[in-house]
Amino acid sequence: MTTDAALRAPLHRWRRRARLLPKGWDNAVGQVLMMIVSLICVFPVYWMIVTSLRPENEIFSSALWSDAVSLDNYAYALGTMPMVRMLVNTFTVSLVVTPVQLLTGILAGYAFARWRFRGAGFLFGAIALTWLVPLQVVMIPNYLLVARMGMIDSLGALILPHVASAFAIMLLAQAMRSFPSEVIEAARMDGATHAHILWQLIVPNLRGTLAPLAILIFITTWNEYFWPLLLTRSPENSVVQIGLQMFITAEGTQWGPLMAASTMASLPILLIYLVLQRQVIASFMKSGLR
Amino acid sequence: MKTILIASTIALSATMAGAQTIPQEVTEPVTITFYNYNLSSAGGGADATRKMIAEFEALNPLIKVEGVPVPAQDITAHVQADIVAGQPVDVAQITFPNLGYLAENFGAKALEDMIAPAELEAHFEGMVPNGLELGRIAGKAYGLAYTFSTPVLFYNADIFREAGLDPEQPPRTWSELRTAAEAVAEKTDHLPLATGIYGPTALDWLMLGSLNSAGGSVMNDDRTELTFADPQGVMAIETMRDLAQNELMGNMSIMAQMEGMASGNTAMYLQSSAVQGYLVVGAKDNFEPRTAAMPAFDGYPVKPSNSGAALMTFSTDPAKQRASWELMKYLTSKRGYTVITSEIGYLPLRPEIVNDPEYLADWAAANPLLQPNLEQLSDMTPYRPLPGPNYLQIVISMMDAMEMATFGDDDDVAGQLSSAQERLQRMMP
Numbered sequence: 246m247t248t249d250a251a252l253r254a255p256l257h258r259w260r261r262r263a264r265l266l267p268k269g270w271d272n273a274v275g276q277v278l279m280m281i282v283s284l285i286c287v288f289p290v291y292w293m294i295v296t297s298l299r300p301e302n303e304i305f306s307s308a309l310w311s312d313a314v315s316l317d318n319y320a321y322a323l324g325t326m327p328m329v330r331m332l333v334n335t336f337t338v339s340l341v342v343t344p345v346q347l348l349t350g351i352l353a354g355y356a357f358a359r360w361r362f363r364g365a366g367f368l369f370g371a372i373a374l375t376w377l378v379p380l381q382v383v384m385i386p387n388y389l390l391v392a393r394m395g396m397i398d399s400l401g402a403l404i405l406p407h408v409a410s411a412f413a414i415m416l417l418a419q420a421m422r423s424f425p426s427e428v429i430e431a432a433r434m435d436g437a438t439h440a441h442i443l444w445q446l447i448v449p450n451l452r453g454t455l456a457p458l459a460i461l462i463f464i465t466t467w468n469e470y471f472w473p474l475l476l477t478r479s480p481e482n483s484v485v486q487i488g489l490q491m492f493i494t495a496e497g498t499q500w501g502p503l504m505a506a507s508t509m510a511s512l513p514i515l516l517i518y519l520v521l522q523r524q525v526i527a528s529f530m531k532s533g534l535r
Numbered sequence: 536m537k538t539i540l541i542a543s544t545i546a547l548s549a550t551m552a553g554a555q556t557i558p559q560e561v562t563e564p565v566t567i568t569f570y571n572y573n574l575s576s577a578g579g580g581a582d583a584t585r586k587m588i589a590e591f592e593a594l595n596p597l598i599k600v601e602g603v604p605v606p607a608q609d610i611t612a613h614v615q616a617d618i619v620a621g622q623p624v625d626v627a628q629i630t631f632p633n634l635g636y637l638a639e640n641f642g643a644k645a646l647e648d649m650i651a652p653a654e655l656e657a658h659f660e661g662m663v664p665n666g667l668e669l670g671r672i673a674g675k676a677y678g679l680a681y682t683f684s685t686p687v688l689f690y691n692a693d694i695f696r697e698a699g700l701d702p703e704q705p706p707r708t709w710s711e712l713r714t715a716a717e718a719v720a721e722k723t724d725h726l727p728l729a730t731g732i733y734g735p736t737a738l739d740w741l742m743l744g745s746l747n748s749a750g751g752s753v754m755n756d757d758r759t760e761l762t763f764a765d766p767q768g769v770m771a772i773e774t775m776r777d778l779a780q781n782e783l784m785g786n787m788s789i790m791a792q793m794e795g796m797a798s799g800n801t802a803m804y805l806q807s808s809a810v811q812g813y814l815v816v817g818a819k820d821n822f823e824p825r826t827a828a829m830p831a832f833d834g835y836p837v838k839p840s841n842s843g844a845a846l847m848t849f850s851t852d853p854a855k856q857r858a859s860w861e862l863m864k865y866l867t868s869k870r871g872y873t874v875i876t877s878e879i880g881y882l883p884l885r886p887e888i889v890n891d892p893e894y895l896a897d898w899a900a901a902n903p904l905l906q907p908n909l910e911q912l913s914d915m916t917p918y919r920p921l922p923g924p925n926y927l928q929i930v931i932s933m934m935d936a937m938e939m940a941t942f943g944d945d946d947d948v949a950g951q952l953s954s955a956q957e958r959l960q961r962m963m964p
Contacts, residue, residue, distance in 0.1 A: 302819045305798030325577040385616055392620035475616065478568075478603045494576040495607060495736070496880065497793055497813025502577060 293511075297504035304500045318501035319509070326480050326488050328506055335484040336513065338400060339466040342407045346462050347455060349409040354417030355443050359429070369418070376411035380471060388475055398478040407466060413458060420454045421447060456524045460517065467514060485510045557649050557856040565858045566599040567625035567850070570613060573682065573879060575604035579812065583878035591865045598858045607844070608736075614849065615641060623849040625859045628681060630844045631669060632738055632930060635920035638677035643847045645675035649856050658864055666884040668917040670845045678845025679863050682881040684808040685839040685915055686731070686741055687908050688712075688830060692823040694802040698722045705827035709774050712803065712830050716783040719802040728784045729792040731806035732775070733938050736789050739930045740918055741805070742937060744840030745771050747916045749832045753933070758922045761960050763933060764952035771832065773948050775941045786942045805829065807842040808908040812880045815904070828907045838916040843881060869894055882908060923964035932959055 296304065297318050299311045322328055357369050387406050396402035424447055432442050448455070470486045477483040480491075489510060492503035569588070573580035581604070588600045603624075605613050611633045617624050618641055629637060637643050646655055655676075659667060662680075670678030692702035698718040706712035716727035732741045743753050751767030754760060762768070778784035785792070785801070796804040797817025804814075811826070818824040831837035846866060848859040865871055872883035873894040888894035889909060899905060921929050936955030940948045 301816050302821055305794060305817065322577070325581070385619070388616050389620050392617075392622060397622075474606070474609060475613065478601070480604065490606065491575055491577040491581075491604070494580070495789075496576070496580070496809050497797070498790065499577060 290511075290515075293504050294508055296500055297508050299501060301501055318505035322492075322502040322506040322509070325502070326491060328485070328488060328509060330481055331483055331485045331488045332509065332513075334400060334403075334482065335467055335486070335510075338403045338469075338484065339463050341404050342466045343459050343463045345404070345408045346410050346413050347459055350413030350417045350458070351443070351448060351455075353409070353414040354419075354421050355439070355447065357414070357418040358421035358424075359439070359442075369415075372411045372414055376415065384471060384475055387472075391476065397476060398482050400482065402476050403469075403473055403484070406472065407469075410462070413462065416454065416458060417451070420451055424450065456521075460521060460524055463517070464514060557853045557860065559857075561595065561597045561854060561858050561861065563854060564597050564599070565854050566601060567855050567858045567862065568601045568603055569862065570603050570605045570610050570624050570627040572605060572607035572610060572628055572630075572844070574602050575606045580879045583874050586878070587866060587871055587874050590870070591862055594865070595858075595861055598861060600862060611637065618642065618849065623851060625850045625855050626846055626848050626862055628844045629678060629847050631678075631683075631740065631841070631918040632920050632926070634670065634678050634845055634847070635672050635922055636924065636926050637847060638672040639922070640924065641849070642851075643677050643849055644856065645677050646679065646860075647675050649848075650860060658867075661869075661885050661887055662867075663884055663886060663912055663915075665913070665915045665917055669841065670847075672920075678847045679867055680884050681844055681846045681866060682809075682875060682879060683841045683843030683845075683884070684881050685841050685908055685911055686744055686805055686829045687808045687811075687911075688827040689796055689804040689806065689811075689814055690825050690827065691725075691796070691799060691802050691818075692825050693799070694719060694723055694725050694822070697725075698802070702823075702825060705825065706803075706830055707828070708831050708833055710833055713778060713783065715803065716778065717781075720783055723802070726785050726795060726801045728778060728803045728805075729787065729795055729801050730775075730784065730804070731789055731792060733786065733934070733941065734789040734792065737934065739934055740840050740842045741807075742934065743918060744829065744838065744916070745775075747838035747840065748829070748835060749774075750835050754919070754921065758919065759963065761929075761933075761956045761963065763937075764949065764956040766949075769949045769952055772937055772940050772952065774832065776948060779941050786938075808882070808905070809842060809880050811904055824904070826904045826907050828911050837911070837914060839911050839914060840918050841915055842918075873898075876905075882912060886912060921963075923962070925962040925964075929959050929962050 295310060298314045298316070299306065300313050300315060300317065303311055303313065353372075357365060383406075391397060391402045391405065394402075396405070428446065429442055432446055437446070468486060469484065470490070473484045473487050474490075477487060480488065485506075489503060489506055492499045492506060571584055573584045575581070584602065588602050592598065592600060607628075607630055610627055610629060614624055614627050614629070614637060623642070638645075666680045666683065667676070669680040669683065670676050672678075688705060690702070690705055695702040695705075695715075698715070699722060700715055700718055706715045712728065719725055719727040730741070731737055732745060739753065746752055746763060746768050749767045749771035751763065751765050751771060753763050755762055775784065779786060785795070787795070792801070792804060792806070793810055793813060794817075795801040796806075797814050799818070799822040808826070814824055829837055829839045846863045848856065848863065850856040850859045866875075867884060869885055869888050869891075872885050872888060875881050876883045876895060877898045883889060883895065886909065889899050890896055899909075920926060923929075933955060936951060939945070940951040943951075945951060
């Protein structure tokens with residue numbers, strides 16, 4: 246009670262102060278503040294685009310706009326490496342990994358949530374533990390496995406280790422556990438099979454969890470760097486994150502082409518943000534990530 | 536007697552196996568893999584490397600080279616992963632700090648164990664002896680110096696003029712450099728000095744050159760004891776500390792140093808000549824870049840070290856070993872070094888080509904910035920990799936200690952270095 250009161254006090258003070266302002270001003274102040282914050286957020290994107298349009302000897306200029314705008318950096322980026330092919334590869338890998346990881350997550354999540362079997366707790370704990378193991382630790386064993394399968398330098402090998410993820414299984418198992426058991430029992434009494442219950446009852450009602458999860462998987466796969474770095478041998482079979490790294494060397498960073506390639510690489514993700522803003526924010530809220 | 540006979544037979548077999556040479560030529564089509572970090576960059580380095588591979592394949596139609604782009608910092612991990620996977624890479628461009636580790640632990644092939652002495656000698660003719668030493672571990676050539684460069688002092692002639700300094704008389708010693716830095720600090724708003732000695736990705740190559748030039752060393756000659764805390768090493772670090780504590784030398788990342796110089800905001804920059812191309816591009820229409828030799832410590836001869844990489848082969852198949860050696864020979868031939876120097880920016884291991892009109896003469900005349908680098912080639916002290924599996928941890932910890940002794944609050948440089956040396960000596964094999 247005391248704590249609640251302590252928390253409420255500053256709020257009351259703020260409200261009293263706000264009442265002193267002319268009508269609508271508190272709203273206007275809020276709007277202005279939000280506009281400033283938005284500008285701060287958008288500025289790095291703006292700077293990336295402006296830098297991509299600058300000539301080489303103006304790269305370090307602090308002017309907000311260049312007088313010698315050109316698309317040379319885009320032409321250079323596209324000419325020195327197969328950027329379009331890399332973008333298509335990245336898109337393909339992300340597009341395959343997302344539904345496959347969702348599928349395995351749904352199936353495993355349902356098994357953990359609805360079935361009682363010996364060792365379920367241990368198995369769930371083991372899967373949860375794998376979530377704590379950094380990718381770098383399992384990269385070499387995975388590489389050996391992929392090498393033995395003859396899949397080095399192939400898109401299939403980029404997809405294979407991501408067909409299941411502990412995070413998706415845990416999130417979906419948790420979501421399914423909170424699904425009303427009465428509804429499921431009623432369906433079972435009506436003769437519904439597990440497949441019916443899962444695909445016609447639970448999954449349609451989990452759209453609120455599945456959509457943000459799909460977006461998270463897509464973005465995580467899109468940003469993958471270390472696994473493709475170890476696995477791919479030619480730029481043609483590589484992904485866009487590796488392509489971006491090629492502009493950063495010990496002998497200097499080619500900022501203009503790097504920003505041009507970054508602009509091209511971030512377009513699909515920016516489009517996702519534009520089209521699915523609400524779901525993206527929800528996905529980050531749910532996962533606790535920024 | 537029987538035991539002695541068996542032991543002698545095994546020893547003789549081992550010697551014979553070690554000295555076994557590879558076929559004289561490639562008679563069947565063969566494909567070899569080549570891990571190369573220049574291929575992993577966009578632009579000049581990759582184009583030049585692809586060009587050399589294409590030329591080599593045209594001259595050797597039975598050999599196909601699969602050039603694999605791998606960033607420099609990841610090549611060692613790739614080589615290890617491939618060896619464990621049973622698919623060893625045939626030729627790899629290995630940075631000098633990693634050379635000893637791979638030679639001593641991962642079955643790299645010494646050239647003397649594969650190639651007949653006369654053939655080796657013929658290829659080595661005309662190469663800088665110091666450069667050849669770069670690839671030797673325990674007396675054997677495990678690596679063939681490929682892309683390498685020495686440190687030079689880049690300076691901004693415009694800032695020099697603004698500070699009242701004569702750009703025709705760049706500093707030759709650390710004392711002169713301090714005087715010039717003071718003038719820049721007093722009369723301009725620019726950063727007087729940045730050095731690639733420090734920074735998270737610097738490793739120890741430039742520090743090694745500084746310690747050697749001060750009469751010190753990182754370790755003793757037989758690579759068993761660390762010696763960087765000896766009085767000469769302390770003197771070198773105290774010189775750096777004096778510059779840092781008087782705000783004449785900036786403490787920043789390698790990238791920030793390079794960008795500061797390229798953008799015309801830094802007066803002097805001590806760094807590998809390999810970054811010259813980057814600085815020249817930034818300087819275009821902005822300022823006049825110049826170069827001078829690495830500064831000496833008063834009373835000591837300058838001993839520049841080297842950055843860069845060597846070619847190593849890990850092939851186990853004799854036909855691939857021959858093909859790998861043919862590739863290594865081509866890449867380090869007169870033609871190879873012409874492309875490497877003029878199109879990537881590294882030094883030619885065969886200095887005779889610099890004045891040869893068939894190779895680099897025209898290019899060298901048009902690129903005077905390279906001259907100080909070429910002049911100090913004969914003074915170069917080859918980089919010696921630290922031994923044992925902890926080599927990288929020792930390098931990083933040593934550099935951390937030196938960075939703290941330079942930029943930190945504690946004035947006791949000798950104490951800090953001695954403490955670090957004592958701790959790191961326990962990690963030596």
